[in-house]
Amino acid sequence: xxxxxxxxxxxxxxxxxxxxxxxxxxxxxxxxxxxxxxxxxxxxxxxxxxxxxxxxxxxxxxxxxxxxxxxxxxxxxxxxxxxxxxxxxxxxxxxxxxxxxxxxxxxxxxxxxx
Amino acid sequence: xxxxxxxxxxxxxxxxxxxxxxxxxxxxxxxxxxxxxxxxxxxxxxxxxxxxxxxxxxxxxxxxxxxxxxxxxxxxxxxxxxxxxxxxxxxxxxxxxxxxxxxxxxx
Numbered sequence: 416x417x418x419x420x421x422x423x424x425x426x427x428x429x430x431x432x433x434x435x436x437x438x439x440x441x442x443x444x445x446x447x448x449x450x451x452x453x454x455x456x457x458x459x460x461x462x463x464x465x466x467x468x469x470x471x472x473x474x475x476x477x478x479x480x481x482x483x484x485x486x487x488x489x490x491x492x493x494x495x496x497x498x499x500x501x502x503x504x505x506x507x508x509x510x511x512x513x514x515x516x517x518x519x520x521x522x523x524x525x526x527x528x529x
Numbered sequence: 530x531x532x533x534x535x536x537x538x539x540x541x542x543x544x545x546x547x548x549x550x551x552x553x554x555x556x557x558x559x560x561x562x563x564x565x566x567x568x569x570x571x572x573x574x575x576x577x578x579x580x581x582x583x584x585x586x587x588x589x590x591x592x593x594x595x596x597x598x599x600x601x602x603x604x605x606x607x608x609x610x611x612x613x614x615x616x617x618x619x620x621x622x623x624x625x626x627x628x629x630x631x632x633x634x635x636x
Contacts, residue, residue: 419571448624457617457626458572471623505571517562518624520572 418442419521421506427527430496436524438489438506447489448518449481450505458505464489496528535618535627542635547608549630551601551618558621561594563603566629567614575603575616610634 419440428434438447446465450458463471464483472481478500480492489506503525507518534552541547553561559580564572578585578592578601585592591604601618613634618627 421571455615455629455631457629458624460623463623507572517560517574517577519574520564522571525569 419506419508419519421504421521421524423524424522425525425527427529428493428496429529430498432496433492433494435493436491436504436506436526438491438521439487440508440519441487442508442510442519443486444508444510444519445486446509447483448507448509449489449491450507450520452503452505452523454503462491493526496526498528501526501528535616535630537628538631538633540633540635541608543608543610545608547605547612547632547634549603549605549616549618549632551603551627553599553601553618553620553627555620555625560620561592561601562619562624563590563592564617564619564626565614566617572617605632608632608634610636 422437426434448463449461451461452458460473461475462481467483467486478495482490482492503523505523506521509518536550539547539549560577562577563575565575566572576587576590576592578594583594589606593602605612613632615629615631617629
């Protein structure tokens with residue numbers, strides 16, 4: 416099983432809303448990632464959790480707040496977003512800590528900020 | 530630097546072979562990957578190659594790695610309409626992606 420699941424599939428939110436994106440994997444992977452992707456562009460790394468600890472924050476604005484409650488779950492809390500934050504948000508996981516082994520991606524959450 | 534470059538667009542006829550190219554500048558990583566992204570979907574890992582290999586074949590896919598020229602290619606044999614997608618090469622533990630090549634397969 417190489418499945419990473421993400422919910423919701425689509426999300427529309429206003430600039431004053433608070434929402435959360437969820438990601439789950441049951442492959443026993445110890446690194447999990449959040450990426451942001453604009454249409455027809457490569458994914459851009461946002462955050463990396465390795466062994467449930469935040470190991471990389473790619474200078475992401477504080478309106479994005481990641482959380483890793485356990486080794487299978489990864490959340491991205493959203494607050495006071497801007498229209499330019501509209502994008503596909505992808506979660507990924509890899510086996511043995513950040514940077515080790517191939518990454519498996521979820522289907523993404525398509526976020527629209529109005 | 531860690532730039533990865535790809536040509537942006539490729540159009541082929543069904544049944545032909547497709548070759549997608551990627552040029553990179555940083556050779557310090559152990560693995561190089563190819564990902565496929567269909568419209569509205571996430572990224573699917575297609576294949577990967579170790580940096581100490583020159584070639585890897587997996588069914589219709591052939592990956593060639595030229596370390597001297599820092600050039601990676603993905604060949605898809607007998608290309609089908611279902612192969613239409615964006616293909617990204619990627620490099621390194623932190624996954625630096627190329628710009629992506631949009632493959633269009635015409636019947």
